[in-house]
């Protein structure tokens with residue numbers, strides 16, 4: 181057992197090292213290029229400048245304010261959007277008539293990118309929170325809706341026949357077979373939905389906001405502060421990554437019956 | 443339950459072509475009897491069982507239970523063990539077996555009969571295992587337990603022991619016969635294994651293929667428990683083999 185653990189720790193460090201090599205190399209080359217004046221510091225802030233900007237923002241407390249503003253909006257909009265997607269997606273498959281009514285509508289509306297709705301939402305709901313959350317709702321809604329529908333349709337006909345042979349009611353069929361069969365696809369939808377929501381919040385904040393990571397980026401551009409701008413961009417990447425890792429962790433626990441790679 | 447299969451005919455549409463899978467099938471099973479159905483792969487055995495279970499609609503003809511036509515399956519009357527295990531992949535062995543229970547029982551009663559059936563199919567210690575952690579034969583045994591737990595009046599078995607080794611198979615056959623004796627269950631057993639057909643059945647229905655028709659019904663009038671090594675058993679075996687191979691080929695033992 182102990183030997184086994186040592187191997188696991190070793191493997192973990194090796195993987196961590198492999199994952200960090202390239203990013204570290206890029207940062208080092210970036211810094212060297214900046215020091216030698218090979219790239220314009222007014223556009224490409226050097227890693228050092230970025231760190232300084234970051235430290236200043238953390239000290240002022242504004243960094244925390246921007247991040248929580250964005251996260252708050254994402255959570256709010258994501259919960260509404262994914263719930264709507266789940267419920268409407270389930271209903272559209274389970275009730276055939278309703279499905280036939282909404283199918284064409286889905287076909288027409290789905291290709292519209294959520295970001296394309298931002299100006300409309302601002303016009304309609306003003307530049308307050310509502311317009312930003314509206315965009316996030318849409319960004320989260322589509323992937324959850326489509327994957328829920330696909331998941332519910334994917335129930336194995338052989339299992340449905342089994343339930344029929346055992347004289348099970350439609351309700352039991354739904355709870356014990358149809359919904360569990362849909363869970364893997366629903367998870368895919370939820371995962372795409374959260375990354376959609378995260379994209380949308382940044383886009384919405386860049387257009388109209390007074391706080392948030394997206395605002396940080398456009399503010400950095402307007403005031404010609406490339407350090408601030410890069411703090412914004414890097415924050416988006418890191419927060420997005422953390423969210424994805426969390427979702428994958430939850431997914432592994434929930435989908436215990438599906439074989440998954442480590 | 444007495445079952446009457448009357449002029450059952452079944453067409454499937456495959457690639458736009460209408461194909462007759464079952465042609466004018468007639469036979470009957472008395473209450474508490476065991477019927478074995480044998481026939482080559484693809485001759486329509488599973489389809490016939492599904493028609494009897496009410497899971498497939500026959501194109502024409504009818505199936506009567508105690509003189510009444512069946513429309514849709516009801517959990518109390520007919521149990522089915524499918525050719526594939528068909529386990530719920532997200533449920534443990536216990537939960538899969540519990541899926542078979544249709545009576546309302548108290549928690550402790552449920553627990554008790556589930557444990558009994560886990561033991562019956564020799565899966566003690568695997569109660570919490572998921573289907574993906576079981577071998578094919580173990581999965582099939584879970585499926586057998588799931589259907590037995592309900593003690594249906596009639597049990598339709600579609601090659602239930604196909605995935606089991608010879609020893610486990612013989613044990614499972616004995617267990618099913620044991621339940622049959624106790625509960626007076628009517629059994630319809632589809633099998634590829636001629637010895638199994640003879641060991642279990644009061645009658646053997648031999649189906650021929652393309653389209654599936656009843657070629658012959660052989661009565662097995664051997665006393666139970668049957669001895670696979672007896673001369674009488676060998677005589678019946680010979681009779682069944684003759685349905686599949688011309689007489690002169692029978693010098694060697696064949697298996698279909």
Ligand SMILES: Nc1ncnc2c1ncn2[C@@H]1O[C@H](COP(=O)(O)OP(=O)(O)OP(=O)(O)O)[C@@H](O)[C@H]1O
Pocket residue numbers: 454455456463481482483484485486487488489490525
């Ligand atoms: N749902 C279906 N749709 C179309 N054709 C079907 C369907 N089910 C079965 N068939 C066809 O009916 C025929 C009989 O199939 P069936 O499964 O009853 O055979 P079987 O005797 O049980 O074979 P095996 O011993 O291999 O299990 C086959 O030719 C198959 O292609």
Ligand SMILES: [Mg+2]
Pocket residue numbers: 487488489525600
């Ligand atoms: Mg079959």
